[in-house]
Amino acid sequence: MSRLGKSELMYGDLKTIDQMVAEIDAVTPEDIRGIASALLGKRPTLAVIGPFKGRAASKFQEAVK
DSSP states (O other): OOHHHHHHHHHSSOOOHHHHHHHHHTOOHHHHHHHHHHHHOSSOOOOOOSOOOTHHHHHHHHHTO
């Protein structure tokens, strides 16, 4: 799909390259952190299949802290 066709379908108007670059440049680290927090949640989850003991178990436990 061409850039112009996609812009028309997605946004209802034709955005210039400069407009798209300005929108990307306007994204802040706080924006990224907020979206990451909303998508990833607060606690990480780890699934392990198979036996694990000793040092391997402590590495897995450390990974999710």
